[in-house]
Amino acid sequence: MKPTQKAAGAAANYVDERTGAAKWLKKNLTKVFPDHWSFMLGEIALYSFIILLLTGTFLTFWFDPSQREVIYNGSYLPLNGLHMSAAYDSTLRLSFDVRGGLLMRQIHHWSALIFMSAIVAHLFRVFFTGAFRKPREFNWLIGVGLLTFGIVEGFLGYSLPDDLLSGTGIRIAEAILQAIPVVGSYLSFFAFGGAFPGTAFIPRIFIVHVLLLPGLFLALITIHLMLVWYQKHTQYPGPGRTEKNVVGYPLMPVYMAKAGGFFFVVFGVTAFLGAVASINPIWLVGPYTPGQISAGSQPDWYMGWLDGLVRAAPPLETHAFGHTISWNILIPGLILPGILFTGMALYPFIESWFTGDKREHHLLDRPRNAPNRTALGVTSIVFILITIVNGGNDIIATHFHLTINGIMWFTRVGLFVIPPIAFVVTKRVCLSLQRSDRDLVLHGRETGRLVMMPNGEMLEVHEPLSDAKKWTLTQHQRPEALAAPLPASATVGLKGKLRARMNRAHATQIPAPTLTDLKELGEGHH
Amino acid sequence: MKRISSFRRTRIAGPILVVAALFTIGTAFGVASALPGAQTPMTTGTSTLVSQGKAIFLRGCSSCHGLHAEGGSIAPSLIGVGSAAVDFQVGTGRMPMADMSQQAMQKKPLYNPQETAALAAYVASLAPGPSSVTNESLAYERDGNSALGGQLFRTNCAMCHNFAGQGGALTNGKYAPSLMGVTPKIIYEAMITGPQSMPKFTDATITPQQKLSIIKWLQAANHEQNQGGASLGRVGPVTEGLLGWVLGLGLLIGAAVWLAMKAK
Numbered sequence A: 001m002k003p004t005q006k007a008a009g010a011a012a013n014y015v016d017e018r019t020g021a022a023k024w025l026k027k028n029l030t031k032v033f034p035d036h037w038s039f040m041l042g043e044i045a046l047y048s049f050i051i052l053l054l055t056g057t058f059l060t061f062w063f064d065p066s067q068r069e070v071i072y073n074g075s076y077l078p079l080n081g082l083h084m085s086a087a088y089d090s091t092l093r094l095s096f097d098v099r100g101g102l103l104m105r106q107i108h109h110w111s112a113l114i115f116m117s118a119i120v121a122h123l124f125r126v127f128f129t130g131a132f133r134k135p136r137e138f139n140w141l142i143g144v145g146l147l148t149f150g151i152v153e154g155f156l157g158y159s160l161p162d163d164l165l166s167g168t169g170i171r172i173a174e175a176i177l178q179a180i181p182v183v184g185s186y187l188s189f190f191a192f193g194g195a196f197p198g199t200a201f202i203p204r205i206f207i208v209h210v211l212l213l214p215g216l217f218l219a220l221i222t223i224h225l226m227l228v229w230y231q232k233h234t235q236y237p238g239p240g241r242t243e244k245n246v247v248g249y250p251l252m253p254v255y256m257a258k259a260g261g262f263f264f265v266v267f268g269v270t271a272f273l274g275a276v277a278s279i280n281p282i283w284l285v286g287p288y289t290p291g292q293i294s295a296g297s298q299p300d301w302y303m304g305w306l307d308g309l310v311r312a313a314p315p316l317e318t319h320a321f322g323h324t325i326s327w328n329i330l331i332p333g334l335i336l337p338g339i340l341f342t343g344m345a346l347y348p349f350i351e352s353w354f355t356g357d358k359r360e361h362h363l364l365d366r367p368r369n370a371p372n373r374t375a376l377g378v379t380s381i382v383f384i385l386i387t388i389v390n391g392g393n394d395i396i397a398t399h400f401h402l403t404i405n406g407i408m409w410f411t412r413v414g415l416f417v418i419p420p421i422a423f424v425v426t427k428r429v430c431l432s433l434q435r436s437d438r439d440l441v442l443h444g445r446e447t448g449r450l451v452m453m454p455n456g457e458m459l460e461v462h463e464p465l466s467d468a469k470k471w472t473l474t475q476h477q478r479p480e481a482l483a484a485p486l487p488a489s490a491t492v493g494l495k496g497k498l499r500a501r502m503n504r505a506h507a508t509q510i511p512a513p514t515l516t517d518l519k520e521l522g523e524g525h526h
Numbered sequence B: 001m002k003r004i005s006s007f008r009r010t011r012i013a014g015p016i017l018v019v020a021a022l023f024t025i026g027t028a029f030g031v032a033s034a035l036p037g038a039q040t041p042m043t044t045g046t047s048t049l050v051s052q053g054k055a056i057f058l059r060g061c062s063s064c065h066g067l068h069a070e071g072g073s074i075a076p077s078l079i080g081v082g083s084a085a086v087d088f089q090v091g092t093g094r095m096p097m098a099d100m101s102q103q104a105m106q107k108k109p110l111y112n113p114q115e116t117a118a119l120a121a122y123v124a125s126l127a128p129g130p131s132s133v134t135n136e137s138l139a140y141e142r143d144g145n146s147a148l149g150g151q152l153f154r155t156n157c158a159m160c161h162n163f164a165g166q167g168g169a170l171t172n173g174k175y176a177p178s179l180m181g182v183t184p185k186i187i188y189e190a191m192i193t194g195p196q197s198m199p200k201f202t203d204a205t206i207t208p209q210q211k212l213s214i215i216k217w218l219q220a221a222n223h224e225q226n227q228g229g230a231s232l233g234r235v236g237p238v239t240e241g242l243l244g245w246v247l248g249l250g251l252l253i254g255a256a257v258w259l260a261m262k263a264k
Helices: A001-021 A022-029 A037-060 A086-096 A099-130 A139-159 A166-180 A184-192 A200-230 A251-276 A301-312 A328-354 A371-390 A393-399 A403-441 A467-474 A493-506 A515-521 B003-006 B012-035 B049-060 B082-091 B114-125 B146-156 B183-191 B208-223 B239-262
Strands: A067-072 A083-085 A317-320 A323-326 A445-452 A459-464
Touching: A001 A022, A037 A099, A037 A200, A037 A251, A037 B239, A067 A086, A083 A086, A086 A099, A099 A139, A099 A251, A099 A301, A099 A371, A099 B239, A139 A166, A139 A200, A139 A301, A139 A328, A166 A184, A166 A301, A166 A328, A184 A200, A184 B239, A251 B239, A301 A328, A301 A371, A301 A403, A301 B239, A317 A328, A323 A328, A328 A493, A371 A393, A371 A403, A371 A493, A393 A403, A403 A467, B049 B114, B082 B114, B082 B183, B146 B208, B183 B208
Parallel strands: none
Antiparallel strands: A067 A083, A317 A323, A445 A459
């Protein structure tokens, strides 16, 4: 044994004798993870979170979270001599007078956008493959929590520099707070320590942004990952993959290398964006004063749907018992988001209620094989996309020469009309894809080679699929397993009828080819 | 031939074809739009500026604005609008309007500077009004204060023209145009005449010196280099979100696909 190996062995032994780590490590370093690009979306979110922590810490060294009024006297001349808050002033100094400050700010902001989009992309993957099913419902709930906190965290970060866009966003948040019936104005006074804008809000949200929410994120992410570890990762169906095994590569060394490498890829992409593309140029936007507003004021994209809903709302208000209820803000700003997020959080339980499926699932669904769920997901995405379009209606109007009223009316009508169409279309597409799978299994792959028979007939040569491919295309569960037939007692009453109707909808499926089908086609078929 | 037909079947053939097609169309369009258009022949006046302007007015403007510029059902009266309004509207090609759309769009001017000056002189002769200015007469570099101009701009102009003067949407298809590349005299004339949806900023609301400050700030914004990289249009988070999704997440998903592929 070489002396270096001897020294390493002695050191490892020293640690092991005091911690007993060897046994645990031996077991866990060989833990197997399945391999698929879509399993790495959550990793993007995790790594951008780490980048957010690192760059965010750097920013706190110079940022002054105070609404104390100062006169700017720094190196950005077009703002010289103007009155502004210390928060805005310190952000300007951070951007122009601190070495690397602007780059760090931009990496921080780009990572935040990528963090949120990675969470959403990860959510799509989990939803469309049915990874939220038993036993992973709690992890779904934690994920919905992370998404919600992410939106809040992002909004607070956007609000901190106290520029004209920040202030506009905070003003809208204040309006939404005030729209809560009866207690709204008290809540607003509590949050702002008096009338808007006051001097208390930015110091308060600073602590929430840099301490409270990041702590919460760390805790929730830890539980999220521990549950993945404990329950093991789901896998896509394929030959040799069952509900009882995990097929993939061991953590050490394959995943250590892959995950470590991917972290640096994420860091690279965010640093690249931070270096080449300007984001939130607060010096152009100017300091916040309540008397000013810019055309095309927008929130970051993950708040765009909320802004779009508020922009679409018709002006409805009622006055009763000395109180004004602003339905135009209350409905799009609080009630609809509440319904959307509650529905999203409860979906695993709702689906299991109407399918009657209480089994554990570790094999993922191919989205086409659960047409009803896929259609529901696409419906929700289309709904949110329409609201995001309306959130950017002013930018779209100027850049595509459209009328802003036209876009608003398109949204008002489209929100009710287009999602149902999307549902029907998606379901039909899923069923068609199932038919195409069935054809593939029965008739093989079209090779594009035409053969002329002796009698002049032209035929295309079909190539049979491999057995592995056939297995992957036909392994999914039959309708009776997809949604268990409900007992007659469970379908009584309005609730029961709804459950029975949804149960039937969920079980819609193209029958997979059977052995009889194959035999009927016979040997000599094309 | 065999090489081509086997290339056609490869996976990258589609994307390459699309890029090639886009390139061809783009180049063709670029060449076609760069070809010189027909030049408006110059009219020669024989009388004074005012009567020359009246002749142009009768020929080109009176069908909507009336024979005596008194206005009509589809066009406002021009009595008292002053030479500044004519210089702004005709000089930027907004008038004569191409069609009765939501608002007069800026386009290539129909009349040359001499004809525009003649029209302006004729309209100014009808009744006193704001006078046109020249770029040289506006000493904004000397008399303006850029920081003050920025503040005035954000208070009075940004709600329609956006914080960086990029323009913005108004109701029913009307819009506040981008102020990038607009000459100082056009900005000044717009402020004193209030064209279309824009309010009129008299010297009592915003003093001439404050107007010069706004112009100075805008000219600086025009030439300001983009700190921190590509500007993304200076329109705020919409383009940022788009880039984050398409380029940011796009690159990362590409990397994820690549990492998952290598395992085979």
